[in-house]
Amino acid sequence: MSVLELTGRSALVVGGGQGIGRAAALALARSGASVAVLDAERERAERVAGEVRSLGVGSAPLVADVTRPEGAAGGVAEARKAFGPLDAVVNIVGSASWAPLLEMDEATWERDFAVNLKQHWFVARSAARGWIEARRPGALAVVASVSGLFSAPNHGAYGAAKAGLMAFVRTAADEWWPHAIRVNAVVPGSVRTPRIEALWRSGAVSEPDADAQGRMAQPEDIAHAALFLVSDLARRITGQTLVVDGGTSARFPYRMG
Numbered sequence: 001m002s003v004l005e006l007t008g009r010s011a012l013v014v015g016g017g018q019g020i021g022r023a024a025a026l027a028l029a030r031s032g033a034s035v036a037v038l039d040a041e042r043e044r045a046e047r048v049a050g051e052v053r054s055l056g057v058g059s060a061p062l063v064a065d066v067t068r069p070e071g072a073a074g075g076v077a078e079a080r081k082a083f084g085p086l087d088a089v090v091n092i093v094g095s096a097s098w099a100p101l102l103e104m105d106e107a108t109w110e111r112d113f114a115v116n117l118k119q120h121w122f123v124a125r126s127a128a129r130g131w132i133e134a135r136r137p138g139a140l141a142v143v144a145s146v147s148g149l150f151s152a153p154n155h156g157a158y159g160a161a162k163a164g165l166m167a168f169v170r171t172a173a174d175e176w177w178p179h180a181i182r183v184n185a186v187v188p189g190s191v192r193t194p195r196i197e198a199l200w201r202s203g204a205v206s207e208p209d210a211d212a213q214g215r216m217a218q219p220e221d222i223a224h225a226a227l228f229l230v231s232d233l234a235r236r237i238t239g240q241t242l243v244v245d246g247g248t249s250a251r252f253p254y255r256m257g
Contacts, residue, residue, distance in 0.1 A: 004231050007032030010058075010083035011230070012076065014066055014123055015093035017044025019193040020143060023223035024090045025052055025059075031227060033087070034058035036079035040065060058083065066093060067114045072122035076130065085134045088230035089127045091120055092143040092222075096158035109157045116161035120168060124183065128176055137180035139230040142169060143222060144185040146245055166241050173239030182238040184229040189245025190216045215246030 011028045015021040017039030025035045029052040037052065037059060039045040045061035052059035060082040064075035079086055094116045097108045120142055131138035145162040152159025166185055173183040190196065190208065208216070225244050228234055243249060 009087040011088040012079040014091040021092040023219035027223040029055040038062040076126040096155045112157035141226040141229040186225045187243045
């Protein structure tokens with residue numbers, strides 16, 4: 001039996017309407033899971049839910065603002081209503097604001113923390129409460145960033161929030177392990193998504209050189225890591241951060257010849 005076989009199971013992908021979230025929804029579907037696709041925009045959620053259904057599994061498009069506690073709780077509840085008790089939740093929601101720390105205003109800092117950290121707490125606790133009440137195991141995978149491992153020049157609020165997210169993962173994993181709930185993070189480096197390419201075109205972020213672009217992940221690379229973390233292959237893995245950056249963070253930063 002394939003330990004990546006998820007037939008008969010159900011999953012919720014938060015931020016599933018595009019990019020890494022869409023790739024995660026499709027990866028879960030190809031493994032046999034029914035997938036609830038939650039997004040802030042209905043059109044995106046419906047489009048990806050249609051793609052999921054075309055793979056022969058159930059899907060439901062959901063719309064919610066998970067940066068509000070009632071939005072997160074409602075989204076998780078709607079997913080349960082569609083498919084019964086969930087087996088996995090993948091949350092990829094995140095967004096960076098670009099400004100040096102000395103020029104960043106408080107509203108921008110607060111917004112980046114709301115999107116990249118606080119909403120993860122809202123979603124995770126809603127999922128965990130459901131699993132605990134139902135006395136069922138569960139698996140949660142979130143998407144962090146190498147910007148939370150190292151410095152994050154010109155996007156410091158994002159980096160600080162992602163560092164906080166990885167700390168949250170460790171604490172949630174520790175507290176919820178007695179309930180058979182696993183919590184892990186995928187930590188991408190640069191991922192070639194439409195949003196990143198738009199930043200290059202706008203000049204807000206410099207386009208990397210050919211070598212750096214060759215090390216960039218595709219959305220599917222991050223989605224497959226999340227799929228692994230919520231599968232039975234990872235049944236003893238919790239509280240961990242899986243770095244998927246093409247080896248960028250392993251490189252010696254200086255040239256020696």
